Amino acid sequence: MADKVLKGDASGRGQVEGFRVSIPARQHPYTEEEIATVVDVMRNCECQTQGPKLAQFQKDFAEFTGANHAFAVDNATNALSLAATLCGIQEGDEVIISAYTFCASAIPFGKAGAKIVWGDIDPETWTIDPKDIERKITPKTKAIVAVHLLGMPANMPEIMKIAKAHNLKVVEDCAQALDARINGQHVGTFGDYGCFSFHGAKTMTTLGEGGVLLVKSDDDAKLVPGIRHNGCTGFNYPRERYWVPAMSNVDLDIEGFWPNNFCIGEAQCALGSVSLKSLKKNTDTIIATNERLRELLKDVPEISFNKIPEGYRHVRHQWIQHFDGSAFGKDRNDLLDLMTGKYGIRCITQYYPLYRYPLFQKLGAGEFDCPVLESWWDNSFSVPMWCGMPDEVLVTIADSLKAAIADLKK
Numbered sequence: 001m002a003d004k005v006l007k008g009d010a011s012g013r014g015q016v017e018g019f020r021v022s023i024p025a026r027q028h029p030y031t032e033e034e035i036a037t038v039v040d041v042m043r044n045c046e047c048q049t050q051g052p053k054l055a056q057f058q059k060d061f062a063e064f065t066g067a068n069h070a071f072a073v074d075n076a077t078n079a080l081s082l083a084a085t086l087c088g089i090q091e092g093d094e095v096i097i098s099a100y101t102f103c104a105s106a107i108p109f110g111k112a113g114a115k116i117v118w119g120d121i122d123p124e125t126w127t128i129d130p131k132d133i134e135r136k137i138t139p140k141t142k143a144i145v146a147v148h149l150l151g152m153p154a155n156m157p158e159i160m161k162i163a164k165a166h167n168l169k170v171v172e173d174c175a176q177a178l179d180a181r182i183n184g185q186h187v188g189t190f191g192d193y194g195c196f197s198f199h200g201a202k203t204m205t206t207l208g209e210g211g212v213l214l215v216k217s218d219d220d221a222k223l224v225p226g227i228r229h230n231g232c233t234g235f236n237y238p239r240e241r242y243w244v245p246a247m248s249n250v251d252l253d254i255e256g257f258w259p260n261n262f263c264i265g266e267a268q269c270a271l272g273s274v275s276l277k278s279l280k281k282n283t284d285t286i287i288a289t290n291e292r293l294r295e296l297l298k299d300v301p302e303i304s305f306n307k308i309p310e311g312y313r314h315v316r317h318q319w320i321q322h323f324d325g326s327a328f329g330k331d332r333n334d335l336l337d338l339m340t341g342k343y344g345i346r347c348i349t350q351y352y353p354l355y356r357y358p359l360f361q362k363l364g365a366g367e368f369d370c371p372v373l374e375s376w377w378d379n380s381f382s383v384p385m386w387c388g389m390p391d392e393v394l395v396t397i398a399d400s401l402k403a404a405i406a407d408l409k410k
């Protein structure tokens with residue numbers, strides 16, 4: 001078995017030297033329509049940034065998600081930065097953030113001066129536990145950052161109830177959860193702000209970088225263009241001579257912070273509008289392939305998946321499982337040594353609890369109280385995945401896991 005190299009797909013994605021099945025850098029290739037769209041902007045559009053493609057993409061994205069307002073930006077980290085600014089985070093405010101996430105969920109809030117309070121995970125869904133949020137609220141708490149990690153919606157109905165009761169802002173990190181929903185409602189539209197990523201590794205990418213900030217309130221929405229683009233407010237105000245106000249349109253409607261340039265170009269926006277059209281089909285495909293893996297492993301008691309609550313659309317952006325080898329004295333590391341070494345499946349571990357990173361420890365965010373995450377994380381692991389994964393590869397991954405577990409039991 002081990003001498004046959006399985007190709008991920010026709011372009012060889014999913015294949016890395018030394019491994020039979022690896023993790024591709026991108027979930028699916030660009031379509032010809034997507035390529036033509038970018039080339040068209042290069043050839044025919046005079047305006048390269050902040051033009052009609054931006055306006056169209058924002059409209060398309062708001063329609064897709066059902067949001068009040070959508071603002072395209074250069075990446076999700078900066079969408080989160082805008083959210084931190086709009087929350088009015090000041091030195092010493094406390095922000096409760098899921099400890100189980102990518103570092104970018106927390107960095108903008110730390111940078112804004114917040115004290116980060118790490119939220120624990122729910123043992124079944126592996127997203128931030130509303131009960132733990134409630135436990136950690138103090139008079140200094142200003143906001144909650146809920147992350148829909150792996151594509152699984154966090155429990156937004158409960159989180160919104162708690163936020164309302166304590167008058168807290170809610171930011172949703174939807175970087176991995178485009179098209180995820182709860183009872184039909186898109187993530188990113190529950191809280192005050194929703195932050196999406198079109199980084200190259202996400203389900204949809206706008207040439208490697210890109211993002212969107214969803215905003216609920218009309219008042220907040222008025223502030224975003226200025227803080228997104230160096231305080232530029234547009235030229236659509238009455239003036240005597242059109243040439244007079246060169247750069248006199250630089251101002252902000254709120255005081256107390258410097259603006260940014262978080263803009264995204266027209267080619268990326270045009271691509272975003274086209275990619276949205278095939279997004280649901282792609283997420284459906286990824287969901288179906290993950291269901292197949294779950295089915296293949298359903299009789300393996302040592303491997304478990306997160307439980308998906310009724311009405312939740314979990315888009316399976318990353319495939320993470322939990323291994324329980326305690327009955328025979330083995331752990332996740334023993335399993336992955338075999339999976340990567342003997343069986344050639346490039347499994348990895350990802351999303352370390354953020355408080356374990358030297359970065360956060362050095363910045364004063366190393367304190368934590370997350371017993372569920374602590375007892376769960378060290379036995380979690382990812383297997384390779386991409387959109388359109390052939391069944392042969394899924395079967396190989398499942399068979400290899402079964403074989404590796406049998407080896408460990410010997």
Ligand SMILES: *Cc1c(COP(=O)(O)O)cnc(C)c1O
Pocket residue numbers: 074075076077078101102104105147149173175176196197198199209210211
């Ligand atoms: C990718 C990611 C981000 C950051 O997105 P960028 O667009 O790369 O800035 C933030 N949060 C989570 C959970 C992510 O996976």
